[in-house]
Amino acid sequence: MEPIFKTMDDFYSFLYESRPHQQIKLGLERIFKLSRQLGHPERAFRSIHVAGTNGKGSVTRMISAFLTDMGYTVGANYSPHLVNFSERITLNEEPVSDEDLLRVLNAVYPAIERMDRLDQKMKPSFFEIVTLLAFEYFREKKADFASIEVGMGGRLDASNILRPEVCVITSIGFDHMKSLGNTLAKIAGEKAGIIKKKVPLVCGAISAEAAATIRSRAKKMESPAFCLGEGYSYYPRLCAIDDNRFDYFEPGYALKDISVRLNGRHQFLNGATAICAYRRLCDRTGIPYREETVRSVLRKISWPARFERIATAPDIIIDGGHNPPAFETLVKAWRDYYGKQKAIFVTGILSDKDYPKMIEVIAPILSHVIVTEPKAGDRVRIEEVAEAFRERLEGVQTELIKDHREACVRALALSGGEKPILSAGSLYLVGYIKDTFLEYLKPVSASAAQR
Template structure:
């Protein structure tokens, strides 16, 4: 029996030693033991390589502006573990974490003695979220973010009313494959028969995989550039101004509060998802809810301003495509600034590719490591042009922030796990 929040987190995080365990047998077993809570949910399933969290947040924000209570399951977290299971953007309480742990822990221990073995940390957290939204805090809609891939991701036990696939990029290749077709096949694994799909995937080979899967399952498919299109009008101080035209409606001069040109496609997906829910599931969503929802959306660790004067920002660009999007945003918005980049990554990522992109925009490039399994260290950065400071980044962060001039920016990027540590240190120093 777990009695405290600290005990609950210790047990949950203790599952990390089991690593990543693809497959749905353990999740299906737990769902059966829990009397299938996944069948009680009305859910939207969001997969893809980049932009999943931002898309989840914008869908949630629009629906919340329309007066709905919306549950979200996301990963990883930036400030607090509880963020992963939230209602209207508010993390669940410590007491609820303890309650959920006491529901799932006995099942995990029983699973240890089966042919499938005990569940991973992510499987445990997914089961907790499903049980929470089905039994403890039912809401009109839950948005589930895929952890990795899709076909064998633990979230794939849900049967959603709508599927969203953001894009396809070369990430997690040791698990998903080394071509866009192979990765698209895994991502398309969340497509269910008869459940509509909205996607911004643009590579022909990857899109063909999604189209074939949708066609075989008789799932309606809404493709960016086909059934809907988006125009980036301008970058403005509040974010990005866009126009969107679709088979479900058209809107002009919308402001996306999440900064970066890469957020334009994510906003288009969110708007299409909201439009579909309004058209086919009678969600009462008006144009003002769409405008306010997109404008007010906020997602930690995505072009997040930690300090305005001096200018310190962080962005969770943790793979080559994410880094490219970040560099384009910095070129567009901060071309007149002297730019210092603090970067940390996991050694499983394509570090050389990411560093080459960062070199294009950095006046000073600094590499760090942090206390996390598989965090890249000095060996991984040995051939990179820049300064390696190892675990000395808290002192660097404090000193650099104090010395920044008006025309300078410090951008912290890379692993979201690193950003979580940075934000804690920054708030402490502040």
């Protein structure tokens, strides 16, 4: 049969034009029907399911890297991507190829088309199709494991058709409140929806309010819970940019002086959470636990836009933080590495975020603000965001420069090759900002990273 989708233009046209990717359609009915028509591809591999307000991408990546290092065939699914769509779906840390994307979409399209013909309600969403593409791709490639990041929430997220070996909730904070609820207990309830009967749960840093909800769900599901502070813990040793060190502990076990390349104290938490999840996976499946794998992977792992230093002279930091808790973490990391030095800030916060609170959190570390336009459709009202910065930041100039290339050029001019630049606020922005900066400056060298 002649393939319907022959080029990546065909692929993107179908995904982005026939079902806008900003449209949120929570619920499991559509993805269950799609998966059933295809023989449940998500059951062809063992999975680790990772939810959380912040940190879930890093933990998903670390777990994938642990298993890849051991020689297994490992899929991973992330959301959203920074620059290239292929970043969403990886196999053994390598992004899916255009050829594979086209082949898999052509293979699953008949099932999608049948759903489209039913009615508008049953029309699969952008995220549901991408999730299905990942699962089918992993099945085709005979993946042994897949590390899967939740898109939003958990209970009604398309990825929640998985039957995982381990569930992880990295953190609970205020984000996506229109969809998930306006209290930590409600948000925790949505994320706790990934907990499966008698499947181990690893839970990171959460408030008492959120913890009560998660523990209640775990107890109901008879799931052993390994929570930070009880089931596992960590101790920070050193914060030095691109070379950070911590100790990991759980009852009866310790692994000390672990080097992690990812920056920020929050990566100690993410690293510890990933180690705990890896150990629970080994316990449950019988695969060997290897300390050398943990040390090797965390020492060399990179993950774009996680307090990532992409250049020196000036230092340019790219971070995907896009909600108040993430900005709180970002400010702490900035002070760890840059002390009282302030940043030239390039941002493009989406209008559906709590940007007044985000501005309040980040204001103390800013010397100059440039607001530019993220590529996120009707969720962008940068004039409102720029005005909010002007109202809340006394003595700090805020400029509105819609074109992100011009915004980067302006930041470099203000820096004079010395003052550090920080870009954060939206995953729909920082990927393009990173690429633009790198057109003008050499990326940070291996020797600079070790300094």
